[in-house]
Amino acid sequence: MSGGLTHRLHRPGDSPVHRLPAHVKVLALLAFVLVVVATPADAFAAFAGYAVLLATAAAMAGVPGTVIARRMVVEVPFVVFALLLPVLAGGPRVDVLGLSLSESGLLAGWNILAKGTLGVVASILLAATTDARSLLVGLARLRVPARLVEIASFMVRYADVVGDDLRRMRIARESRGFAPRHLGHARVVAQGAGALFIRSYERGERVHLAMLSRGYAGSMPLVDATPAARADWLRGTALPAAAVVIAVATWALS
Amino acid sequence: MHVPDGFLDAPTSVATGAVAAAGVAVALRKAQDELDERTAPLAGLTAAFVFAVQMLNFPVGVGTSGHLMGGALAAVLVGPWTAVLCLSVVLLVQALLFADGGLTALGTNITLIGMTTVVVGWIVTRAVLAVLPRRPACVVPASALGALVSVPVAALVFVLLFAVGGQADLSLGALTATMAGWHVLIGIGEAVITALTVSAVVSVRPDLVHAARPLRAPLRLRRADGSLVDAEPVAASRQARTGRRDTRSLLLGGGVVALLLAGVVSFFASGDPDGLEYVAEDEGFLDTARDHAFGDFALADYGEVGGIPVGLAGILGVLVVVAVGVLLFRAVRGRSSARQHEDAAR
Amino acid sequence: MTTPSLQVSGLAFAYADGHQALFGVDLTVGRGERVALLGPNGAGKTTLVLHLNGILTGGAGSVHVAGLEVRAGDRERLREIRRRVGIVFQDPDDQLFMPTVRDDVAFGPANLGLHGATLDARVEAALAAVGMTEVADRPPHHLSFGQRRRVGVATVLAMEPEVLVLDEPTSNLDPASRRELYDVLDALAVTQLVVTHDLPFALQLCERSVVLSGGMVVADGATADVLADEDLLRAHRLELPYGFDPRSVWR
Known part of the structure; x- marks a missing residue:
């Protein structure tokens, strides 16, 4: 059984965070991350405050820290970049444990690390508490062009199907003793990718036929989308609003 | 290779967001002209395909690997407009469902991966096609060069954005060198996979390869004595023929620029080998971090990056890709002409 | 006599590449009838099916659905x-x-303009008809193959069609899922055209069978008679499973 695209990150639940409409959550996330990104790097207290906010949200949503930690590997490449900055950057230098590090580089590295991490954790919270379908409905409500939402919807639906095709091809290859070892073997793997494209495209054509057969005339019907209640909006703005308060407070106190 | 939140400052993020929105809006309109009401299912399935092949890893150097970006590949297969839509949707879904790439950096990621690689890959492919013989198989070496150039160019655009909105006091020369040198290597992997994939599709369903569509053999008429003559080409293809000479010079110029770029830029890189190797290591982490559900495509190391002067490696890379492309072209042409003989024998 | 659900006359069709798939098909299916459409691979079954709802048009002959002729270009009618x-x-x-x-x-049904409570009722009724109410909110990818096939039937039932056309409904099903699908289809009052290689399933579900071969109807009669005609079956690459004798099946 393949791990489905949707249930790899999504954790079904019935917390207040789960119940918020998806478009409210997306906007809240965007607003929160914008505040984080706009915060000066040396406002250390503010970043601590943001972290506390996210931890509270995670606790409310019932998303365990281990789940978040495991998903955070996506930011590893940039963590390494951030750790390099103190070495690479110019300007005045300080000695830390025998290493000569750039002061501005240290700050820049911290800046990327802190903001990137907060952004990733916030995004993980969104993905963990919102299933793919609600997210698509949410995007539609946020006036993302309908055609784009439709394409995303087909992608979400078929990513697993195409992924399974790819996996089956690999199993078929390996069952006949194929083990990729050198560049010459790239041909075999890429041929699989070529076949995968043909399969995917032809499936697209068949899906189109199936859609026509059920009265598709160029636009998808938007299936249910209950508007968000005022209370939802209030709850949704809690996170970015608190972030703004923290940002302003640290700025005023400094 | 997705940019996270906070890498670029807020104004730059918002500006790239606007660029991305405008680009996607244009692509939406143009793609609809190409695919009309079939846009949603076909682009959706292509997006799912791109998402899946992005899981293919290839080795770049000392035990490290990159993964396919797929911009040039998608452009060659489904055309540039649809490709921009597909890549943008993949990035959108990755940001929202996988926390891969920051939400405020979505515009940056779409500009870099969704638009730059697609547009550069497409232009280079078209330019190469213009000087090669008009056969569907030529799309293979053309796409290789398109993919090779698309990756470092995207890296340079990233450097440009970093120069404007980056939040670190980095020497831009060093950053340019590191990013470009490293991404020429990634570009080679991208080129090999792209070319092989395109060649697999061209040999089975050349009609599905968007870039090969104008290259189909002309219809032929059988005369009373049994000999075959080319049917009168339609006006459109005649136009394409006259456009060819103009683009030939464009391509030659482009080729020289690519070689220079690879050489000069990697020369800078060799001045700072530590940085390069560190970045290489981080990409190695990327490899372990990536989902390996679809099987890793681990090839043995095929070159010690550290040992070769990197400027040389860049130029070598371009030459290797051209050579691979030519060989592939020969192979595909050989296969299809063999098939023609078989058909004739029947 | 009432208007038949399906009336196909003199239907011929060639694909753009010149390959001709249908050479004059005549077929009438009465209201409420269940007809099996049998035939070897490449007989033109799928081509015929795609003519029934106007996805393919442009050949010779005509198709009427409950008296309404399929005509290309007329969007409302399509x-x-x-x-x-x-x-x-x-x-x-x-x-x-x-x-x-x-x-x-x-x-x-949403494409037909239904919405709100009417739409919900339609969806519930269709899912209930195939016994799939409890999976309504799951992604299709998480269902078993048999469940997906039944949901496929529901997607079409929700449009309250005049005639239900099933393309190889039993392919890839395990025996239990196949029997469940039979129960679902047997309980439906709607006219059914079942395209299949599964001859026992045809016998079980359909009173009447039509054999399509080489783009023509070569046999049309009671399923039991068609399956008992060994020469006919052999001539058109149709084969009963080992040990299966249609005459011994109690009906």
């Missing part, structure tokens, strides 16, 4: 034809393209 003819495609992954089962079943 809409009505596609409401009347519900096709269940062979691969449920092609048929089920929406994020959840409920959305998918709602796709057809």
Whole structure:
């Protein structure tokens, strides 16, 4: 059984965070991350405050820290970049444990690390508490062009199907003793990718036929989308609003 | 290779967001002209395909690997407009469902991966096609060069954005060198996979390869004595023929620029080998971090990056890709002409 | 006599590449009838099916659905034809393209302009008819193959079609899922055209069978008689499973 695209990150639940409409959550996330990104790097207290906010949200949503930690590997490449900055950057230098590090580089590295991490954790919270379908409905409500939402919807639906095709091809290859070892073997793997494209495209054509057969005339019907209640909006703005308060407070106190 | 939140400052993020929105809006309109009401299912399935092949890893150097970006590949297969839509949707879904790439950096990621690689890959492919013989198989070496150039160019655009909105006091020369040198290597992997994939599709369903569509053999008429003559080409293809000479010079110029770029830029890189190797290591982490559900495509190391002067490696890379492309072209042409003989024998 | 659900006369068709698939097909299916469409691979079965709701047009001959002629270019009429003819495609992954089962079943009726409570009622009724109410909110990818096939039937039933056309409904099903599908289809009062290689299933479900071969109808009669005609079956590459004797089946 393949791990489905949707249930790899999504954790079904019935917390207040789960119940918020998806478009409210997306906007809240965007607003929160914008505040984080706009915060000066040396406002250390503010970043601590943001972290506390996210931890509270995670606790409310019932998303365990281990789940978040495991998903955070996506930011590893940039963590390494951030750790390099103190070495690479110019300007005045300080000695830390025998290493000569750039002061501005240290700050820049911290800046990327802190903001990137907060952004990733916030995004993980969104993905963990919102299933793919609600997210698509949410995007539609946020006036993302309908055609784009439709394409995303087909992608979400078929990513697993195409992924399974790819996996089956690999199993078929390996069952006949194929083990990729050198560049010459790239041909075999890429041929699989070529076949995968043909399969995917032809499936697209068949899906189109199936859609026509059920009265598709160029636009998808938007299936249910209950508007968000005022209370939802209030709850949704809690996170970015608190972030703004923290940002302003640290700025005023400094 | 997705940019996270906070890498670029807020104004730059918002500006790239606007660029991305405008680009996607244009692509939406143009793609609809190409695919009309079939846009949603076909682009959706292509997006799912791109998402899946992005899981293919290839080795770049000392035990490290990159993964396919797929911009040039998608452009060659489904055309540039649809490709921009597909890549943008993949990035959108990755940001929202996988926390891969920051939400405020979505515009940056779409500009870099969704638009730059697609547009550069497409232009280079078209330019190469213009000087090669008009056969569907030529799309293979053309796409290789398109993919090779698309990756470092995207890296340079990233450097440009970093120069404007980056939040670190980095020497831009060093950053340019590191990013470009490293991404020429990634570009080679991208080129090999792209070319092989395109060649697999061209040999089975050349009609599905968007870039090969104008290259189909002309219809032929059988005369009373049994000999075959080319049917009168339609006006459109005649136009394409006259456009060819103009683009030939464009391509030659482009080729020289690519070689220079690879050489000069990697020369800078060799001045700072530590940085390069560190970045290489981080990409190695990327490899372990990536989902390996679809099987890793681990090839043995095929070159010690550290040992070769990197400027040389860049130029070598371009030459290797051209050579691979030519060989592939020969192979595909050989296969299809063999098939023609078989058909004739029947 | 009432208007037949399907009336195909003199239908001939060639694809753009010149390959001719149908050479004059005549077929009438009365209201409420269940007809099996049998034939070897390449007989033109799928081509015929795609003519029934006007996805393919442009050849010779005519197709009428409950008296309404299929005509290309007339969008309003095609809409009505596609409401009347519900096709269940062979691969449920092609048929089920929406994020959840409920959305998918709602796709057809929503295209017909239904919404709100009417739409919900339609969806519930269709899912109930195939016994799939409890999976309504799940993504199709998480269902078993047999469940997906039944949901595929529901997506079409939700449009309240005049005739239900099933393309290889039993392919890839295990015996239990096949029997469950039979129970579902047997309980439906709607006219059914079942395209299949599964001869025992045809015998079980359909009173009447039509054999299509080489783009023509070569036999049309009671399923029991068609399956008992060994020469006919052999001539058209149709084969009964080992040990299966249609005459010994109690009906």
